[in-house]
Amino acid sequence: MNAMFDDWGDTPVATPKTTGGGELPPPAAAHLDGEAAPRPSELRPPNLAPIRAEDKRIVNGHTDINQLAPFKYPWAWEFFLKANRNHWTPTEINMAQDVQDYHHRLNPAERHMFENVLAYLTTSDILAMRNIGLAVMEKMTAPELQIYQARQVYEEALHTWTYQHCIETLNLDQEDIYNRYRVVPAIYGKIALANRRLEKVLCSGLDLTHRETLHEFALSYFFFAGIFEGCWFYNGFSPIFALQRRGLMKGTAEQFQYIMRDEVLHCAFGLRVVRELLQEEKIAFDPAAVAEMWQEAEAAEEAYARYILRDSILGYSADLHIGQFRFVANRRARQMSLAEPFPGAKAELPWLDEQANLRKEKNFFETRVNEYQTGGTLAWE
Amino acid sequence: MNAMFDDWGDTPVATPKTTGGGELPPPAAAHLDGEAAPRPSELRPPNLAPIRAEDKRIVNGHTDINQLAPFKYPWAWEFFLKANRNHWTPTEINMAQDVQDYHHRLNPAERHMFENVLAYLTTSDILAMRNIGLAVMEKMTAPELQIYQARQVYEEALHTWTYQHCIETLNLDQEDIYNRYRVVPAIYGKIALANRRLEKVLCSGLDLTHRETLHEFALSYFFFAGIFEGCWFYNGFSPIFALQRRGLMKGTAEQFQYIMRDEVLHCAFGLRVVRELLQEEKIAFDPAAVAEMWQEAEAAEEAYARYILRDSILGYSADLHIGQFRFVANRRARQMSLAEPFPGAKAELPWLDEQANLRKEKNFFETRVNEYQTGGTLAWE
Numbered sequence: 180m181n182a183m184f185d186d187w188g189d190t191p192v193a194t195p196k197t198t199g200g201g202e203l204p205p206p207a208a209a210h211l212d213g214e215a216a217p218r219p220s221e222l223r224p225p226n227l228a229p230i231r232a233e234d235k236r237i238v239n240g241h242t243d244i245n246q247l248a249p250f251k252y253p254w255a256w257e258f259f260l261k262a263n264r265n266h267w268t269p270t271e272i273n274m275a276q277d278v279q280d281y282h283h284r285l286n287p288a289e290r291h292m293f294e295n296v297l298a299y300l301t302t303s304d305i306l307a308m309r310n311i312g313l314a315v316m317e318k319m320t321a322p323e324l325q326i327y328q329a330r331q332v333y334e335e336a337l338h339t340w341t342y343q344h345c346i347e348t349l350n351l352d353q354e355d356i357y358n359r360y361r362v363v364p365a366i367y368g369k370i371a372l373a374n375r376r377l378e379k380v381l382c383s384g385l386d387l388t389h390r391e392t393l394h395e396f397a398l399s400y401f402f403f404a405g406i407f408e409g410c411w412f413y414n415g416f417s418p419i420f421a422l423q424r425r426g427l428m429k430g431t432a433e434q435f436q437y438i439m440r441d442e443v444l445h446c447a448f449g450l451r452v453v454r455e456l457l458q459e460e461k462i463a464f465d466p467a468a469v470a471e472m473w474q475e476a477e478a479a480e481e482a483y484a485r486y487i488l489r490d491s492i493l494g495y496s497a498d499l500h501i502g503q504f505r506f507v508a509n510r511r512a513r514q515m516s517l518a519e520p521f522p523g524a525k526a527e528l529p530w531l532d533e534q535a536n537l538r539k540e541k542n543f544f545e546t547r548v549n550e551y552q553t554g555g556t557l558a559w560e
Numbered sequence: 561m562n563a564m565f566d567d568w569g570d571t572p573v574a575t576p577k578t579t580g581g582g583e584l585p586p587p588a589a590a591h592l593d594g595e596a597a598p599r600p601s602e603l604r605p606p607n608l609a610p611i612r613a614e615d616k617r618i619v620n621g622h623t624d625i626n627q628l629a630p631f632k633y634p635w636a637w638e639f640f641l642k643a644n645r646n647h648w649t650p651t652e653i654n655m656a657q658d659v660q661d662y663h664h665r666l667n668p669a670e671r672h673m674f675e676n677v678l679a680y681l682t683t684s685d686i687l688a689m690r691n692i693g694l695a696v697m698e699k700m701t702a703p704e705l706q707i708y709q710a711r712q713v714y715e716e717a718l719h720t721w722t723y724q725h726c727i728e729t730l731n732l733d734q735e736d737i738y739n740r741y742r743v744v745p746a747i748y749g750k751i752a753l754a755n756r757r758l759e760k761v762l763c764s765g766l767d768l769t770h771r772e773t774l775h776e777f778a779l780s781y782f783f784f785a786g787i788f789e790g791c792w793f794y795n796g797f798s799p800i801f802a803l804q805r806r807g808l809m810k811g812t813a814e815q816f817q818y819i820m821r822d823e824v825l826h827c828a829f830g831l832r833v834v835r836e837l838l839q840e841e842k843i844a845f846d847p848a849a850v851a852e853m854w855q856e857a858e859a860a861e862e863a864y865a866r867y868i869l870r871d872s873i874l875g876y877s878a879d880l881h882i883g884q885f886r887f888v889a890n891r892r893a894r895q896m897s898l899a900e901p902f903p904g905a906k907a908e909l910p911w912l913d914e915q916a917n918l919r920k921e922k923n924f925f926e927t928r929v930n931e932y933q934t935g936g937t938l939a940w941e
Contacts, residue, residue, distance in 0.1 A: 224748035229735035245686045245751075246738040247720060248727075259721070263649055305626045305703055308710055317694045322686055326717045329689055333714030336707045339628060340640070346629075354610035357627040367605035370626075384765060 237456045238387045238396075240320030247322045252455075255323040258448045262330045265444070267437045269341040274348040274430035281349050284427060288490035292418050293428065294351065295487045298359035299366050300415065301342045303407070306373055308335035310403050311445075314381045318396065327448055334441045341434050348430075365486035368479045369411065376402050393460060397453055398468060404449020405511040406476045412442040414503045417531055418487065421495035424530070450514050464517070473508060473520035480504045502527040618837045619768045619777075621701030628703045633836075636704040639829045643711045646825070648818045650722040655729045655811035662730050665808060669871035673799050674809065675732065676868045679740035680747050681796065682723045684788070687754055689716035691784050692826075695762045699777065708829060715822045722815050729811075746867035749860045750792065757783050774841060778834055779849060785830020786892040787857045793823040795884045798912055799868065802876035805911070831895050845898070854889060854901035861885045883908040 230242040235251035250256055285293065312332040319325050346353050360366040376399045387393045416435040423432030457463060484497040484504075491497065505524035512519050526532075611623040616632035631637055666674065693713040700706050727734050741747040757780045768774045797816040804813030838844060862882050869878040886905035893900050 222745070222749050222752045224742050224745055224752075227739070227742050229739035243739075243742065244690070245683045245741070246735075247682070247686065247724060248734040248738055259717070263718075263721075266647065266649075268644055268647075301628070302626045305628065308706070309625070312693060312706075312710060312713065313698045322720075325689070325693075326720060329693060329713045329717035332693065332710045336640070336710035337644075339703075339707060340644075343628060353629040354627075357629055358608070358610035358624075360626070361605050361608050361624065364603070364605055368603050371603045371605075382765070384763070 235321040237324065237452060237459055238318050238320055238393070239460075242320070244320060244322055244325075247326070250323050252321055252323050254451065255321075255327050255448070258444060259323075259327040259330055262327065262334065262441070262444055265437075265440055268337070269344040269434055272430050272433050272437075274345070277345075277428050277430040278349060280427045280429075285422075286492075289422065289427075289492050291489070292487045292492060293422070293431075294356065295359065295363065295366065296415070296418055297342060297345060297351070298356045298363070299369065299483070299487075301339065301346075301357055302360040302366070302370055303373075303412070303415075304335050304338040304342065306370065306377065307403065307408065307412075307445075308332055308339070310373075310377050310407075311335065314377055315400060315403075318380075318385070318387060324452065331445055331448070334445070338438050338441070341438060345431055345434065363486065365482045368482050372475055372479050373403070373407055390462060394462060394465065394468075397456055397460075397462070398464060398472065400449060400456075401453045401464070401515065402472060402476075404446050404453065405515065406472070406508070408442045408449065409446035409511045410476065410504055410507050411480065413439065413446065413507055414500070414528070414531060417500065417503065417528055418492070418495055420531070421492065425493060446511070450511070454515060464515075466518075469517060470520070473512075476508070477501075477504065477521070499527045503531065616702040618705065618833060618840055619699050619701055619774070620841075623701070625701060625703055625706075628707070631704050633702055633704050635832065636702075636708050636829070639825060640704075640708040640711055643708065643715065643822070643825055646818075646821055649718070650725040650815055653811050653814050653818075655726070658726075658809050658811040659730060661808045661810075666803075667873075670803065670808075670873050672871070673868045673873060674803070674812075675737065676740065676744065676747065677796070677799055678723060678726060678732070679737045679744070680750065680864070680868075682720065682727075682738055683741040683747070683751050684754075684793070684796075685716050685719040685723065687751065687758065688784070688789065688793075688826075689713055689720070691754075691758050691788075692716065695758055696781060696784075699761075699766070699768060705833065712826055712829070715826070719819050719822070722819060726812055726815065744867065746863045749863050753856055753860050754784070754788055771843060775843060775846065775849075778837055778841075778843070779845060779853065781830060781837075782834045782845070782896065783853060783857075785827050785834065786896065787853070787889070789823045789830065790827035790892045791857065791885055791888050792861065794820065794827065794888055795881070795909070795912060798881065798884065798909055799873070799876055801912070802873065806874060827892070831892070835896060845896075847899075850898060851901070854893075857889070858882075858885065858902070880908045884912065 227243075230246045230249075232249040232251040234240070234242045236242075237252075281290070281293070311328050312335075316325050316328040316332065319328065343353075345351075346356055360370045380396050380399045385392055385396065387396060416432075416439050419428060419432050419435055422428045481497075481501050484500040488495065488497040488500060502524060503526070505521035506526050509519040509521055509524055608624075611627045611630075613630040613632040615621070615623045617623075618633075662671070662674070692709050693716075697706050697709040697713070700709065724734075726732075727737055741751045761777050761780045766773055766777065768777060797813075797820050800809060800813050800816055803809045862878075865878040865881040865885075869876065869881060872878065883905060884907070886902035887907050890900040890902055890905055
């Protein structure tokens with residue numbers, strides 16, 4: 180039964196239209212600019228038919244943004260439900276041993292690495308929140324996409340809470356940690372690259388019917404999903420996991436495993452949106468722009484790795500880190516049916532995927548470290 | 561120890577500035593417009609000192625948005641922690657009896673009320689998500705405010721999930737439900753009023769240093785926190801609670817109690833932000849604009865109540881609903897130190913506050929309905 184043909188009582192309404200409901204501006208738009216807005220009693224509904232799923236678009240759509248169903252992108256709704264099943268909070272994880280480890284068991288090279296990883300992450304996750312919440316979500320014209328992104332915005336905030344919880348628990352100098360990206364070139368390099376992408380697409384007046392602007396937006400979304408979250412976050416936690424494999428900073432590492440699980444979903448969701456966006460809008464990435472993006476990302480990651488691991492730590496080094504970045508970057512490119520940017524790159528940290536796919540198996544390394552040691556390059560004593 | 565004076569190695573940096581760090585644009589801004597952006601290796605950090613809490617502002621601030629701490633608004637952080645403690649999902653609540661109730665125990669007047677309440681809510685919560693996520697959050701210049709709003713954006717999505725869960729469980733016609741606001745004048749009236757406020761402040765180019773624009777923004781935030789969430793949502797659930805008090809639709813009602821608990825926080829947070837914003841920016845609301853807002857809100861709520869309760873149901877009526885709206889509206893005005901818009905309005909539903917302040921006491925009415933019956937106007941058989 181179509182609501183339009185019901186007897187709604189009260190008030191006479193305009194002649195029903197039998198279109199898909201996708202062609203008109205939102206109901207209130209007509210009253211926006213008028214100095215003398217009509218009184219509520221004078222407001223008349225547009226009396227349109229329900230939207231049709233096939234009229235929905237990722238961007239540039241004209242269907243009513245308030246109608247969640249029918250879904251055109253049911254996979255986006257599944258992502259939302261899955262993300263909710265992954266719920267956790269940082270206070271659930273015991274950090275007591277980490278306080279001892281940090282102050283009494285880590286050597287200076289390990290503390291240097293740990294602090295700078297944390298400094299990078301604090302800045303990154305606020306930036307990720309602003310990207311998805313302020314630049315991306317507003318441009319989506321299908322509500323099921325916005326719904327998952329709303330969860331993603333929250334998850335980035337949850338991660339920020341996690342870092343703040345680590346900073347407070349370990350009694351670190353929070354002003355120093357939060358400000359470090361403005362002082363350390365190797366951290367600044369990654370943040371500045373991301374900020375450059377973000378600022379280009381942050382404006383809500385962006386005209387995505389313009390091909391070049393749309394390409395810029397798609398590339399920026401790919402950068403954030405595929406590189407920022409899919410590579411930099413994905414193996415950004417691995418230096419801490421290397422400590423975890425040696426029984427150090429296990430609380431922090433477990434926090435980061437939960438964050439990584441979220442980031443894996445963010446990456447998968449983002450890549451799916453970008454793939455479908457390119458298809459819907461019938462555009463393709465400019466290979467030169469993509470190649471430049473990979474090169475910049477690699478250069479920034481290399482500078483970062485050389486800095487945080489200027490002295491290598493037991494079982495981990497800048498070379499391993501950079502090699503693993505290239506290996507994961509190839510995977511992201513394949514997910515987008517793009518050429519591998521770093522042909523021949525090998526998995527330097529074969530244990531990392533296990534960690535990314537963790538499903539609430541607490542103390543994973545506590546019980547299973549031996550089996551995963553064999554495949555890795557970890558130099559166990 | 562200030563990070564700025566550390567030896568960061570690698571790369572020479574610019575002369576440190578000893579300002580509060582609040583005066584310069586974000587680090588990447590200088591590179592945005594240039595055709596030949598510098599390579600990552602050429603990016604230089606601005607080398608500023610950590611931000612100072614006292615330099616933070618609610619809007620129009622210039623402190624680095626990526627530095628969560630030090631907090632200027634610790635209460636915002638407390639709101640975030642509290643919201644996280646309230647976590648729930650709709651699948652936790654048993655809806656089995658509701659299916660029977662809806663199809664076999666509700667009379668036509670009750671089903672009419674129920675469906676239209678649900679139709680109003682589905683549209684409202686997507687609209688609320690877009691308001692806080694797209695219009696409000698981007699204008700905040702202190703990250704601790706954005707962090708709570710990120711949670712709020714998610715909670716609105718969670719509420720949308722809840723309605724979708726109810727629609728699916730009860731096997732309602734979802735296209736009809738989602739589209740109803742575009743067809744029913746009494747629902748459209750409330751949504752159109754809200755959309756008019758939203759559209760006025762949605763643009764990210766809004767210049768909040770302009771007094772009139774700032775006033776418009778503050779009034780819109782007050783509308784969404786104090787009226788849309790603080791009145792319309794707050795007692796928008798009460799017709800369903802009236803069914804719950806008679807042992808009907810208890811699963812749906814319990815879902816709505818959880819939603820109401822969230823909305824109470826959204827309202828309290830928003831009013832606090834607006835109060836502090838007015839103080840920081842040294843402006844006051846124009847009494848005529850506020851009076852007009854209350855009148856429009858009351859007229860829209862009255863039309864809505866007369867429609868959903870065109871036939872009154874046992875223990876509830878349009879008059880009770882409207883009286884309760886006026887009573888709650890007075891409370892919101894007092895919270896803002898504004899004159900009561902409806903002097904003399906009485907609490908028509910004395911049991912409602914209990915429901916709003918529920919703290920995970922499942923089956924509340926199951927066990928305590930008798931005591932709360934006495935004070936209310938409920939006509940029990």
